[in-house]
Amino acid sequence: MGIDFNLIVNNLLHPPVLFFFLGMIASFCKSDLKIPEPLSKLFSLYLLLAIGFHGGVELHKTGINREVVFTLAAAMAMSVIVPAYTFFILKLKLDVYNAAAIAATYGSISAVTFVTAITFLQSMDIESGGYMVAALALMESPAIVIGIVLARVFAHTKGNKETRENNEIGEYREFSWAAVMKEAFLNGSVLLISGSLIIGLISGEEGWDMLKPFTKDIFKGMLSFFLLDMGLLAAKRISDLRSAGFFLPPFAVLTPLFNACIAIVIAKCLGMQPGNALMFAVLCASASYIAVPAAMRLSLPDANPSLFIPMALAITFPFNITVGIPLYFYLISLYWK
Amino acid sequence: MGIDFNLIVNNLLHPPVLFFFLGMIASFCKSDLKIPEPLSKLFSLYLLLAIGFHGGVELHKTGINREVVFTLAAAMAMSVIVPAYTFFILKLKLDVYNAAAIAATYGSISAVTFVTAITFLQSMDIESGGYMVAALALMESPAIVIGIVLARVFAHTKGNKETRENNEIGEYREFSWAAVMKEAFLNGSVLLISGSLIIGLISGEEGWDMLKPFTKDIFKGMLSFFLLDMGLLAAKRISDLRSAGFFLPPFAVLTPLFNACIAIVIAKCLGMQPGNALMFAVLCASASYIAVPAAMRLSLPDANPSLFIPMALAITFPFNITVGIPLYFYLISLYWK
Amino acid sequence: MGIDFNLIVNNLLHPPVLFFFLGMIASFCKSDLKIPEPLSKLFSLYLLLAIGFHGGVELHKTGINREVVFTLAAAMAMSVIVPAYTFFILKLKLDVYNAAAIAATYGSISAVTFVTAITFLQSMDIESGGYMVAALALMESPAIVIGIVLARVFAHTKGNKETRENNEIGEYREFSWAAVMKEAFLNGSVLLISGSLIIGLISGEEGWDMLKPFTKDIFKGMLSFFLLDMGLLAAKRISDLRSAGFFLPPFAVLTPLFNACIAIVIAKCLGMQPGNALMFAVLCASASYIAVPAAMRLSLPDANPSLFIPMALAITFPFNITVGIPLYFYLISLYWK
Amino acid sequence: MKKLVKVEIITDALEVESIIKLLDEVGVSGYSIISRDVTGKGKRGIRSGDKLTELFKNSYVMVVCNEVEMHKIVEAVRPVIKKFGGVCIVSDVILRIHR
């Protein structure tokens, strides 16, 4: 446990994580520190572009081998399994729509959590494969589709209030799978990260030399700035959790933990390197607070965003970047011994 | 032709150009990928500041010699000739105001096309003189003035509908040459690039060492980001071209080609180096979609911006950065042999 | 005087200062050059984060020694003395509220002036201690409190018009010291710079290696961009000075000069190094145009912001970054001989 | 100079697209929208936006039209407002200028 504790402390002392705390503190003591919306967009777009491009270049070097294929397959599998099983747990306490939306949230991923984990690994000079970024891109969308499928299947079996409303609203907006697929696979963040990945893949080393100062050198600074912003946002959302009841907050901590454990076992079976194993665990443990909530609001208008956004942003995200990442790595280092 | 083809392909595989395609694709498949307006402004201001400053420092090194003077003179000449001859071609199909506005658009330049060409040259380790940036700055404004002069001369000869409207509007807004000159020579982009050029000229090497990481190292990254945005914008504007008829789209491809050829001949006569010749050709071939449209809307309110903006942004700009630049360079390399 | 003159000229030829002039010129000739508000916020937040973090790391190296403690004590003292004595001078000409607000403005500091001074020192390879950033953070708030205390003490002694209004407004907004303290010590800029300082202090060398490209390499470029913006803003505010009468403009030049002189004497007594002495002088000479005006508007609603903002932004700030800094350094270099 | 009515709709920003589609179906001559920075409070609590997603934002839609169109619009947007909240108010105006 000692190692574990050191890992956590070391992780907490990285500037990016410290800036996250600064943001939270600023928000708690009601400071007027504000980061305008276009800047949040700048940081999030930058991070997606940079990690996508970097991953693509790495993938260009390693090429697509057996390990890559297995990892991506495992990623796909998890992005289907996680929303499916969480849905049935959630349905015990919540209506179909909220259960489906939260399941989708936890089935998808958080790019910022991912890059914080990369920073954590780099501080220990541990490598992780560029194809983990491909896994990230692959895991963002499927959960959205699974969530909507589950919602529609189970909503129609029992004609509950929401369904009726749903029909009423159907009057002016038809449900369309085309729209859902567009939302799932063509939303801004998915497109930007996969696009940047492909660009990195195409332009390889030469492209890397062109963009390195922008995509790599200032990366940790941009991440710190963005985490400062995330701290402000996460702290603001905590108050929304009052409406979440007693079931969801613990759920928002235990689900990541459990998903990370499954991921670690799978990673071991596939013989991944510790670095990749951590990235895989972090992907499975993280929850989406950008792409998925937007998609859910449009495709499952009966689900309540003030439930799943605070859970992902104010509990799961802080848990992962502070305690989660080092904890998962501790488990991996024990298990891989 | 083989070389040419390779040049084009290589150019298309540069990250900045690939990000332009990514933006276009995102827009075509109606993705919600959006870049907030202040960020577009950040990128465009940054590019102007960076190339202006860089050019100034280069000019500080080389000093102002015979070649510089001749090149700048040729640039001035072209920025008068191009709008003049295009105006008379356009007047065959369009009314005076639109003919003048489009002529001005093609007489002026596009800074992003210019820096994409620089990136193209650098990827082949070919130099281009810092004074080409001075040429860029010099070529932005004159076309605006020429366009307005032509419009007023020919509008008043034949009392067409527009003129009458013009008088009616005259009731509340007098036409003033002062305003036109301000628009032409003091608009934001002209002032920022010439100012930065002068600052680079003054502060020289020492200043360069101060700003290099900002103005040079992250430059290609910022350009890629901006071209992603330009791709989104260009694709959005294509639909506006429906109103442009059958004459203007081909015009938007042939005019750059023709202007580039004139430029190449002039460059040869002046004995420019291939690198400078390309930059000169690109300046003459490019069309303005920022400074000129704004000036035209204010000075020629009877011209229709939904004609000249889509032409410059959705046809000429993409043509130049994808096919045009390598094609012009191919012609130069043949001709200079 | 010769040296002095050279110092000033050299300072004026630094790119950041030149970009400030460019901004002023653009504004004077009514160019449409605009920098959107979110970008101004980006630059100011970046500068605070970067200098805070840098100062923290420096402090981490040097540790807290006798010199540090004395310097910080002196800084605290000056941030109490300056607003106090200026208040009584101002009260001769102005009502209590405006006197107090202007006193607070000059008691506090300007971070951009501070970093311009650092740039000035670096161009002469002169060091300044990281703890000067701590002094900067310490000097931002006290003046606000002093100003408000003075205003309330003297407003209530003589029941002037403002006081009555103040009571009327009291109907809907109670004056609360809690709110004042929050405004003074938890406002965005104080929190961001002190927070970044502490983060630098904690993460030390290792953290520095992570963020250096972001916080140091591109720093001067970001500063130049911000000074371009400041030039635009300062020039716009000059027109507001018409309402300031004949007393305040000279006050806005003489107060910095006088405060700098006191600071230099104190610095000498404390045996500071020339570099630190300059930074200390600049802190005392600079006036706040961000944090303090915001705090004053909320805590002293009877003071007129169109007096103290233009004074600090359009007179004192330009004076300091152009003539002030080299002048103070000249005095120091004479005195330290 | 024409006696008309002004229809003002405030609702979830994400529904503006649907509202526009409905207005086009009704066939109004035009409309104006203030799409950002419209915050507020109502039965669904405070709506002040979320920086990362486009959720929790309001938009303001204004249409100058005649009585008949007004009634069509009201019926058309009712389900949107019923589901996603907001208000729809109508007042008399005089159209002084329209190109």
Added chain:
Amino acid sequence: MKKLVKVEIITDALEVESIIKLLDEVGVSGYSIISRDVTGKGKRGIRSGDKLTELFKNSYVMVVCNEVEMHKIVEAVRPVIKKFGGVCIVSDVILRIHR
């Protein structure tokens, strides 16, 4: 369909918080705010904002309510507007839809 009034308040953006507090005290069912980019001119001269501070900005607050609430609101916000400037206008509206 309900006959109500629309209260429109334009005042210093920094006072919006106080205005909201007052509206909550009055107990209105809701309100809408356009908090940024509201510039203007009046007795205090031109108000076009200051990029570095949040000063010199206006905000627009709109409340749909009944006569009684309207009078309460007007009395409540009067000192704010008297001190920090602005206008408060009232007009008749018909509430067509409210969830």
Added chain:
Amino acid sequence: MKKLVKVEIITDALEVESIIKLLDEVGVSGYSIISRDVTGKGKRGIRSGDKLTELFKNSYVMVVCNEVEMHKIVEAVRPVIKKFGGVCIVSDVILRIHR
């Protein structure tokens, strides 16, 4: 409490400066402007702005004034709206507070 009218003008954002000049010539006591993010549709088609230039944007100008001033304003801005499009509507309001 004063019976006045509210003049609302929506037109090309680039014309706001001319409109302000005209309002100052008419000599109104004040005006309010929402200068950004005002999109819309009308006879000239959809107006949703262009990020690189300031074109294709609308602005909203609102003036509280008396009948006489209103007529002057309408006449003054007519050519602007006729040329650059937009609408100008007038409605009755009661000015409850003005400093």
